[in-house]
Amino acid sequence: MLRLRNVDAGYGALTVLRRVSLHVNPGEIVTIVGANGAGKTTLLRTVAGLVRARGGELVFAGAAVTRLRTERIVALGCSLVPEGRQVFAPMEVRENLLLGAHVQYARGRKDEVARDLERVYGLFPVLAQRARQLAGTLSGGEQQMLAIGRALMARPKLVMLDEPSMGLAPLVVKDIFGIVKRISEEGTTVLLVEQNARSALQIATRGYVLETGRIVLQGTAEELLSNRDVQRAYLGSDLDAENRVAT
Amino acid sequence: MQLELVLQYLVAGLTYGTIYAVVGVGFNIIYNTTGIINFAQGEFVMLGGMTAVTLHRFVPLPLAIAGAVAVTMAAGALVEATCIRWLEKPSVLRMIIITIGVSILIRELALVSWGESVRALPYFTGNEVSSLTLGGVHVSPQVLWSLATCVLIVVFLWFFFQHTSLGRQMRACAANRDAAALCGIATKNLVTLSFVLSAGIGALAGCVVSPITYTAYNIGTGLAIKGFTVAILGGLGSSMGAVGAGFLVGVLEAFSVSLMPAAYKDAISVAVLLAILFLRPSGLFGSGAAARLKTA
Ligand SMILES: Nc1ncnc2c1ncn2[C@@H]1O[C@H](COP(=O)(O)OP(=O)(O)OP(=O)(O)O)[C@@H](O)[C@H]1O
Ligand SMILES: [Mg+2]
Numbered sequence: 115m116l117r118l119r120n121v122d123a124g125y126g127a128l129t130v131l132r133r134v135s136l137h138v139n140p141g142e143i144v145t146i147v148g149a150n151g152a153g154k155t156t157l158l159r160t161v162a163g164l165v166r167a168r169g170g171e172l173v174f175a176g177a178a179v180t181r182l183r184t185e186r187i188v189a190l191g192c193s194l195v196p197e198g199r200q201v202f203a204p205m206e207v208r209e210n211l212l213l214g215a216h217v218q219y220a221r222g223r224k225d226e227v228a229r230d231l232e233r234v235y236g237l238f239p240v241l242a243q244r245a246r247q248l249a250g251t252l253s254g255g256e257q258q259m260l261a262i263g264r265a266l267m268a269r270p271k272l273v274m275l276d277e278p279s280m281g282l283a284p285l286v287v288k289d290i291f292g293i294v295k296r297i298s299e300e301g302t303t304v305l306l307v308e309q310n311a312r313s314a315l316q317i318a319t320r321g322y323v324l325e326t327g328r329i330v331l332q333g334t335a336e337e338l339l340s341n342r343d344v345q346r347a348y349l350g351s352d353l354d355a356e357n358r359v360a361t
Numbered sequence: 362m363q364l365e366l367v368l369q370y371l372v373a374g375l376t377y378g379t380i381y382a383v384v385g386v387g388f389n390i391i392y393n394t395t396g397i398i399n400f401a402q403g404e405f406v407m408l409g410g411m412t413a414v415t416l417h418r419f420v421p422l423p424l425a426i427a428g429a430v431a432v433t434m435a436a437g438a439l440v441e442a443t444c445i446r447w448l449e450k451p452s453v454l455r456m457i458i459i460t461i462g463v464s465i466l467i468r469e470l471a472l473v474s475w476g477e478s479v480r481a482l483p484y485f486t487g488n489e490v491s492s493l494t495l496g497g498v499h500v501s502p503q504v505l506w507s508l509a510t511c512v513l514i515v516v517f518l519w520f521f522f523q524h525t526s527l528g529r530q531m532r533a534c535a536a537n538r539d540a541a542a543l544c545g546i547a548t549k550n551l552v553t554l555s556f557v558l559s560a561g562i563g564a565l566a567g568c569v570v571s572p573i574t575y576t577a578y579n580i581g582t583g584l585a586i587k588g589f590t591v592a593i594l595g596g597l598g599s600s601m602g603a604v605g606a607g608f609l610v611g612v613l614e615a616f617s618v619s620l621m622p623a624a625y626k627d628a629i630s631v632a633v634l635l636a637i638l639f640l641r642p643s644g645l646f647g648s649g650a651a652a653r654l655k656t657a
Contacts, residue, residue, distance in 0.1 A: 188545035217545035
């Protein structure tokens with residue numbers, strides 16, 4: 115579905131990603147964990163074409179996308195739910211969702227849009243209630259749902275989510291992870307970036323650990339969950355305390 | 362001052378106000394989609410008027426105007442494609458310098474092709490001396506044409522932005538450019554479209570007011586400054602604000618003539634501009650957008 119080979123990327127004089135290689139198979143939920151500033155957002159933005167890769171290559175659904183513009187990549191079926199939601203604040207919820215369907219109109223699949231809208235309203239009933247409200251006036255959790263819904267309206271093959279649980283109450287976070295799982299079960303491949311590494315690994319099939327712009331570890335979700343370094347750095351378990359209790 | 366005279370000034374003010382309003386709205390269209398202040402906006406008005414005068418030698422008036430609007434829209438697209446499109450995230454200062462450069466270029470080209478003479482289209486209905494009497498005031502029919510055109514432009518833009526797919530895409534692009542791209546919208550083409558649109562409405566206004574205000578190769582700069590004043594006064598980014606502010610500045614200028622020598626007329630809008638920038642950088646009706654520009 116998606117493959118990165120030795121991708122370098124950065125901003126101005128700053129190089130953020132160094133020779134990053136990873137792949138996502140159809141049907142998987144792949145998660146990327148890493149500390150603040152490791153380059154997770156940059157990685158997703160590079161795949162989406164918002165940041166230009168300086169080296170290496172990106173292949174999506176069999177097509178080389180390294181030099182494509184964002185709108186072309188989205189049209190190929192790769193959507194990003196950006197960090198911090200980025201909804202169209204001065205526009206209605208419904209308009210936000212219809213804008214998400216832009217590529218569907220462009221593909222001549224206009225007749226599917228109404229059904230997709232119903233599907234999104236089914237996933238997020240609160241959006242149906244707020245259809246005519248301005249997106250900027252939604253709560254943080256509702257905006258996150260809108261951002262996910264907007265991405266789904268494009269009928270993506272792969273949806274990339276950048277910290278969908280950021281700043282949300284634990285109950286809402288649970289909802290969001292449930293939704294991500296459901297999206298995956300309905301046939302969309304998922305690439306998930308999360309601070310909340312434990313929850314992410316619990317729904318993921320595989321994961322990568324990104325440290326200062328390099329992939330330092332990869333494996334199945336179970337392997338990563340039981341890896342001591344991962345536990346210490348990203349899962350917040352205090353191993354020394356556990357050992358003391360054990361002895 | 363007698364009431365009649367007051368009304369007469371008011372009408373004169375509204376006529377100039379039309380063009381300021383349209384130039385202000387043109388600023389906003391481009392600013393909203395790109396964050397660029399296009400100081401070549403006044404040249405579009407000049408190009409529209411001048412081209413129409415030339416075309417009118419060969420074809421009837423409505424065709425000449427349509428042709429002039431089309432030519433100016435093409436010029437707008439050309440400006441965008443050659444000077445703006447290939448820049449990746451340029452700074453505000455760089456953009457201002459580029460658009461000022463473009464405006465100088467267009468002005469010089471106009472000087473070479475049309476010379477220094479002052480021109481005007483004929484009155485659309487009647488002539489210089491014909492007038493309608495409305496409530497004791499004599500109003501040239503051309504003033505009504507101007508006001509009607511302004512209303513038409515505003516209604517058209519409202520419909521375009523609120524009720525068409527392309528308009529919705531442009532609003533999305535204005536709200537959040539990255540997010541618009543992530544919806545699969547070709548944002549670069551919308552930038553071109555915003556130049557084409559504001560060139561088109563500028564040219565149309567330039568044609569309609571030219572019988573009253575006249576046109577010449579060098580009217581663009583003054584209009585750009587006034588349009589900018591109007592755009593800031595109305596709150597950068599707000600089209601309705603720009604229309605209100607346009608009429609306000611037009612009327613202020615007209616009344617200033619009764620108090621001061623006419624030569625100071627232009628100083629009024631510059632004084633207004635400075636006053637807003639010092640006292641209320643977000644404009645009369647606006648939010649923080651203008652303030653952002655000032656600090657950028
Ligand atoms: N637009 C930008 N211009 C310059 N530097 C940037 C830009 N965006 C990010 N960076 C830098 O790139 C590095 C990686 O940032 P990135 O946002 O990819 O990290 P992240 O892993 O997503 O972090 P977080 O978990 O905090 O979201 C950081 O050092 C950051 O300062
Ligand atoms: Mg991030």
